[in-house]
Amino acid sequence: MPDDLPDSTEALLRLVLAGGAPGPRRALLARFDDPAQALRAGPAAWRAAGCTPEQRALLALPDREALARGLQWLALPGRHLVSVGTDDVPLLQPVDPAPLALFVHGDPAALWHPGVAVVGSRTPSPTGAELATEFAGALARSGLCVVSGLAAGVDARAHQAALEVADGRTVAVVATGLDLTYPPGHVALQARIAARGAVVSEYPPGTAARPGQFPARNRIVAGLTLGTLVIEAAARSGALITARLAAEIGREVFALPGSVRNPRSRGCHRLIRDGAQLVETPAEVVAGLTGAAANLGQALRWRLDAPTEQARSAPGGAPPFPLPHYQRLWNVLDENPTGMDSLIQRSGLTADQLSAMLLIMELDGKVVANHGRYCRKP
Incomplete structure (x- = not known):
């Protein structure tokens, strides 16, 4: 050893x-x-x-x-094996069956960053491919981590769009060992994702692609995120499996409507009939995740050194954010919009820490973001 x-x-x-x-x-x-x-x-x-x-x-x-x-494999730089216990990756606890552990190439902290799954057809229409790029890029700019499955089509478009955003994060959940790449043409994309976020798998190195592993992979995509957005999906599609699994564990499901003449839209239309949120803009997805963030935020706050609801409601002159990192960030914010570089200098926190904390504070209604600048909500 x-x-x-x-x-x-x-x-x-x-x-x-x-x-x-x-x-x-x-x-x-x-x-x-x-x-x-x-x-x-x-x-x-x-x-x-x-x-x-x-x-x-x-x-x-x-x-x-x-x-x-x-x-x-684990002896190489940037390789990790993370136990999926209550305190390790709590978002995966409702998944049935939850994986025992995850192999991670990249930053394990990316599994804690608030994220949204962007999934869809492996052979999207030109419009579907454009929408995957547009939505994933906008979601990454909002501070969310874009999670997908590294497949051809919508998955690849979503990862690539997140990578093109400054400080954008993306996580790929794959159905092989992490010493392999499927599809083989995504070797370079997988390496870029590992450098900017994380590539994860429940399968040990050396595990080749097998059909049953791809639907199983989808439960992890759904479990790691606050919600799942389906761009295009045929009536029988792996993206629909991800959406169903997300709904079963209480996560939000969003679907883009399409033309009734497009067979790749039938799965999305079925999801909408079954109760998925119809969305037309990335802003609607972000707004729709607010409720999910409130429900799941307790575990995220403790892991990211964030405040609890009880702490925020403390009476009298108690500080609004008693835990140190959030209090430090709160102290350097005011009513004047401030850019990320200035916040890094003022707080001494890293860009990764600030991005995750600011997103949670924004979803909590404490912070307002406008064109990459942040201030206390009036």
Whole structure:
């Protein structure tokens, strides 16, 4: 095992490689303080957690080739294995089944940034491709992270548009191991996304593309975001699976209407009939996410060192944002619109921290944004 990898990383990797239903392995992680302790607990504890004989055998003696491949990949710069526990990636907790862990190439903090899934046809019409670029770019400029699946068509357009925005963030959720790229033509795009955001997968390095992994991938796309926007989708489409999964876990679903003569619009029209929000502008998507942000914001606030509702309502002269980063940002804001560079200088916070914090404060109605400048809401 490489010296720079802690024992807990190899232990978590071995838990992932044991395969099978995630429930018993999740029970092990919940019972013990860290993956290494869960692994050292031994066969009796594994059996008590419900691990099958096959899982117990692989926990005791993992596939050496798969383990070596995983550890070699994790030893490279910018590679991570993140446990999907309550405190690690809480947005994924309602997903059924939630992945045991995520392999991440890039910045794991991107999984915490408020995001919106932008999905649609792999073969969009020219109008659909233009709309994917327009909406994803505008959503990225608003401060949201654009999440998609790295597929051809709308997915690729959405990622590319977010990357073209200054400080834009995007996350790609893929259905292969992260040492591979699917489709193969997206090697350069995958590398750019990892450099500016993150590429994530529940599958260990070396896992090739298989049909059943793509619908499974869609539940993670839906789970990592506040809502899902469908640009174009035929009556039978993977984008509709993402939208359905988003609705099942209480996230917002948006759909763009199209021509009744366009077969790629039929899925969107069905979503609208079933209760998805019909949207015509990116601003409507941002406005529609406000309710979702309020419902999900508690976990995000704690993770990003943000205030709770109780803290904001403290009476008397208590500061409006008692936790340090948000109080520092609040102190440097006033009624005069201020650009990001000035806020960085005044607060000493990073651009990434400020972008996430300002977005949450904007959704909370505390901050107003106008052309990249921010001020306290009058």
